[in-house]
Amino acid sequence: MIVLTIGITCIVLTGIGIYGLLRRTHMIRMVLCFNILEAAALLGLVLIAYRPDARSPILRAATDVHVLPLPHALALTAIVIGASLTALMLTLIVRVHRSHGTVLVDKLKDWRG
Amino acid sequence: MNSLLTELPVLLIVIPLAGVPLLYFTTRSGRGTALPALAVILVVVTLLSFSIRDAMHAPVVTAAGGWQPDLGIGLQFDLLAVAAMLVTSLIVAQAILSHDETSGAQHFRTLLMLLYAGSNGLMLTQDLFNAYVFIEITSIASYALVASRQDKGGFESAFKYVVMGSFAGLLVLWGIAGLYLTTGTLDMQSLAPRFDAAQGAVPALSAAAIIAGLLIKLGQVPFHAWKADSLSGASYTVSALLSGVTTTAFFVLLLRVLSALPSLTLSLAPVLTTIASLSIITGHLMALRQPRYSRLLAYSSVAHIGYGLLAVSSGAVTAIAAGLFHILVHAIMKSSLFFLGRSFLHTGNRSDRLEAIVFPEQYRKLHVTLYVLLAMSMIGIPPVLGFTSKWYAVLETARAGYHTGAVLIALGGAVALVYYLRVGIQLVHPGLPELSSPGPASRRLPVPLAGTALILLLAVFSDRLLAFCVQAVVQLLEAV
Amino acid sequence: MSGITAAVLQTVNTPHIESGAIFVSQAILLFGLLALVFVALHTRRSALWWVGAIVHIGAGALLPYTADMVSFFMIWELITVGAAIVLVCEPDAHGLLRRYLPWQLLAAALLLSGFALHFAESGSVALPAAGVTAGRILIGIAVAIKAALMPLHLWMVGTYARVRPGTAVVLSAVATKIGVFGVYRLLPGSISLEILGGIMATVAVLYALRQNRLRPFLAFHIISQVGYMIAGVGSAAAAAQIAGLYHLGNHIVYKGLLFMVVALMVPMTGTPNIYSTRGMGRRSFVLTVAAIAGALSISGVPPFNGYISKSLLQYSLVSPVAIHLLTIAGIGTALSFTKFLWHGFLRPGPLPQAHDVGEGLIARTGTRTITVALSLLCLLMGLYPRSFFAELPDSAGITQQSFESGLVWPVVGAALFFILYGPILRVLLVTLPGSTTVMNLLRSAGTRGLQLMQRQHTGDIRRYLGWAVGGTMLLWTWVLLAP
């Protein structure tokens, strides 16, 4: 039940993120949408590791049944990568704003064709 | 020596990575010497060349940190990696020499080294999640490099590049999660049987997502449109890196993913062929009407990577080898053309619109000769290496049964001639004399001398180079 | 494995030796050398020009000996590279390269595709003796472009009429001949090729009749003569192939001679227009003799060399349609060269102003000696054909009877010029479509398409993201639906 709910949530969040990415023009909101998409992926990764009757993989006795540790490691890495990407994008947005005087992505048309 | 050999794949990543902080701290206020960076590349190339013989014998597999694959991360040093890393090392070295201290790009070499480390990792890794990490390292370095020109166009291009790149990264991440969910492993060597045994549509969808992500990174139709916009805003040195180093690395990764999942590759073959054919057509036709040098080259890259993908999607060993060979040759010649573009700026002219580009008076004839040789190579006119690689690609693709594809590759050259001729005529007889006023005279020899010389000299050995590629592909396919 | 180095080495060791190949190669080489000497005596050229010309002619002479696809293709491309170098040295290099190179590269690309298909079927890079089986349509179009077959001839007229006259002499020696050799070597003989050659010979003569400038006039006559050759070498009959090859050798000599005459004549009369040149007959006896020899040869008048190959073709072709077409083309040729001789050399009337300085002539004596030598060669090739090409049948040669029968059609053509030229010209000007209209239509359609494609790339990254999402969806759909 939990797994099903969260699985559906992941897919719905992905849909919302892509919708926002394609429909909204404010660049900061595009970054927010990327964060939603990434959160959906993280939720998915953690869900893969989840076993209803297991314990968390840290602070455990050797005999315990525990959830899979590998996806957690992946999720941690993905969070860090996502945060640095967000920072990079926001820096670029500030710079673009300074040079183009706009924060709307559909006005970035110096290069085209 | 033996213990060094088993650690070799790790060293090939760690040495450039160690170079990153080294360069960061030795670079003060945008100035610095190129020597440390060149030294790092020299060490890597030395390691590579000492171990080719062992790699010929059998791939060197290392489990990083002593954890065996399936839980730990496997790194594999095989002929595919050797061939691609030699090419990328050459391009990175040229980029270091080409970098202009006065361009205002701070920490250029630091980012370059990060890109180098990331791409080496991409080409060596056996683990999909590790590949994801290296994809992001390479990409973040290249986003920053695109923005490093610090001007309006650079930021715009970098933002577009980040948006597309992040979406590609997310696709890969989803794919990896899905594959892990259904197969329980991320190690490419043990993936195939579990992939085939897995039930339902999820594994195939996930693998397709990874492939789509890589196709975005490679810029194939319909994922191609960002490419020209991103390359035209970057400086020529960065464009050379993007079209030479990252493209090669992603292509190698694509080859590894495709060879790790033979059943999926078989069912995807028609789609990949269609994508590659569309890329060839779109790339060449779009290049015909581009107003700028860098955009023209970018669209030509779309087409040439299409050649490689077409040959690879046919699935025959020799055709895959021919595709790989063409991609490597393309990396050298396309990056050389971009490096050559740097010389336009030595005339004090900031625009790269085709009607304004002009070579500096100094070494004018040398520049034109280099351009002609490189353009001949891109078009595929003998006796340069680009001809032989195209020849093999056409013949092997046809032999693998892809007749239309072979005709497309062959005809592509005739279209390419039209736009390279357009640029060449402008370079020989610059149209706007008021723009060709001598700027700060550069006494530097053109950087792509090395790449062009290689393209000329290696043409004689193209048989052996292809044989090497065939061996690499055989090794790659046997490993699965 | 189609090893390139290996294949080239193998070609050097075991070339394709066969009498037809030897004849073509020697004809190109001999005339090429004469043309080079002519240019050396005629005008000053840069060192780069000489490099290009020597590569062009050398590669042309080498091509017939190649035994496999790799070296055939490489030398084929080398001919183009040589021509490109020559064109770079011309005053209007841009326009010339734009006209010449795309067509040549298109031909090369089609040849490569054809070779690839043949390789895919046969698995070998060797060129078969009887012509290729797979990919012969592509190869056919490729050699058709090189041989300047009628709708694909624009590159040749555009180039040969715009280069300096000496350069035209050199270029006329190789490119189209290589196309004809390609038909001979690569395509299996068939009736359709005979008829195609016949049609081409006739149509090109009609276009030549329309021209009022000297060099386009000669260029269209090249196309027409190439039609004869293709009808011959494209035939399945061995005798016709030999006749076609001999026509190729003859053509190299007399067409080169005519280009040289024009190159010498234009600076003297000061006009490239056929109708306003006059008085050459009174000004230079040597050139007049050379022009008459060239005109008689190309019109197939005995005892000059054109007669031998043309009459052999008439006897040996399989298709009667082709034979009739070639007869019509012969009448047209005689008609148009009568016009050339009449206006340029024989017509009475006041002499125009003398123009002696054209593109820095060095000397005249040497160049005229070469024209005399070529005129003699035309005569000798007509009188003793078998000592030039041993494969020719015993019957080849001039006899009393052949002299009479051979004169019939050329005389008809010459007579037509004096009686009916005005009406014929008027009909031709109205009926034949201009070649540029079709090209312009194609070009504007192409531009329209490219603009449409370019307009899709608006620079909006969300649109590009949309394409990427859509592409991924399509990929997923395929994966879901695939078995």
Add this chain to the structure above:
Amino acid sequence: MLEAAVVLLCLFLVGVSLYTVNSSSVFAAIIAMGVFSIILTVLFVILKAPDVAMTEAVIGAGLTTAFFVIALDKTRDTDGGHR
């Protein structure tokens, strides 16, 4: 009990993300994203991933939100603050 909580949290998550995409002001969207991250953290804890939850709380809810606010502050004085 736990299941009801999870369903509720998921509904919240979807609602908040919809608000992030559709809200009229970008600032509101950024704050909503912070809330989104906190709900995500709670879900991670329920899914027995305290390590991921901790990182997400620190980086996602804290650091990234701060980045967003700073970036918005630096780009404020222009057109269309709400698209």
